[in-house]
Amino acid sequence: MRRPNRNRGASVEYRTETDSMGEVKVPADAYYMASTQRAVDNFPISNLRFSRRFIWALGLIKGSVATVAAERGDKGAEESEATRRAADEVMDGALDEQFVLDIFQTGSGTSTNTNANEVIAARASELLDGERGTHRVHPNDDVNFAQSSNDVIPTAIHLATVAAIREELIPALDVLAVDLEAKASEFADVVKSGRTHLMDATPVTLGQEFGGFASQIRHGQARLERVLPELEELALGGTAVGTGINAPEGFAARVIEVMAERTGMPFREADDHFEAQAAKDAAVAA
Numbered sequence: 544m545r546r547p548n549r550n551r552g553a554s555v556e557y558r559t560e561t562d563s564m565g566e567v568k569v570p571a572d573a574y575y576m577a578s579t580q581r582a583v584d585n586f587p588i589s590n591l592r593f594s595r596r597f598i599w600a601l602g603l604i605k606g607s608v609a610t611v612a613a614e615r616g617d618k619g620a621e622e623s624e625a626t627r628r629a630a631d632e633v634m635d636g637a638l639d640e641q642f643v644l645d646i647f648q649t650g651s652g653t654s655t656n657t658n659a660n661e662v663i664a665a666r667a668s669e670l671l672d673g674e675r676g677t678h679r680v681h682p683n684d685d686v687n688f689a690q691s692s693n694d695v696i697p698t699a700i701h702l703a704t705v706a707a708i709r710e711e712l713i714p715a716l717d718v719l720a721v722d723l724e725a726k727a728s729e730f731a732d733v734v735k736s737g738r739t740h741l742m743d744a745t746p747v748t749l750g751q752e753f754g755g756f757a758s759q760i761r762h763g764q765a766r767l768e769r770v771l772p773e774l775e776e777l778a779l780g781g782t783a784v785g786t787g788i789n790a791p792e793g794f795a796a797r798v799i800e801v802m803a804e805r806t807g808m809p810f811r812e813a814d815d816h817f818e819a820q821a822a823k824d825a826a827v828a829a
Contacts, residue, residue, distance in 0.1 A: 574665040582654035588647040600702035606630030607801040629666035652696035660686040689790040697778035723757035773825035781816030
């Protein structure tokens, strides 16, 4: 997905945001804040941004965290509900234009996690107070509660991948395999020359060729089905380095339950958070 160029067309108005590094100009209509703008300035690399599925996954995580934080009494009910509503807007794609960062950035995806936190916090504050800029909901203390970029980003990768495989890829492969199998039957008696090394070889039927294609697709489906249980293990709860420091006991497990309920997919907390955050073997296998 390519990022729109804000420099084209009408001039852009700016507001001034301040962080620990000083002042930075941010587009006046942006929900994101200083940290995201600094990442925009630091990483103008490919003009490619994250996919719709990935942004959906970030919204799912943040909204589910808000739900559980309110449920447990870790955060106020009113602020948590506004955060959940803002995160739902992220899930639905209503705030996609606020996700402005290049896919090539810090190795842990810290800037994109921050982008999500700032956008959701600003939108939640607006929902509560009816105007922008009140900062009633804090990006780090509230939206990123009991999380780290180091467990959020691996979790988002798995959420987005599982959803894409279950909802799009496997159904599409099934349709393709059925069509190829039908052609295998239709052309069962059509004899042709087989081909090897760019030359004619011994005879085969056209049906046999289509049957081979269908079998290849079915094997691909089976491999995806086998890797799904590993992809459904989520890193959330490991926080910064896998120890779970600064996260209440049982918090991530309950958040993952909520995400499983919301999606209808059997997500679960990883057995080993160090592996879940350090390795992407399951994603590579998929």
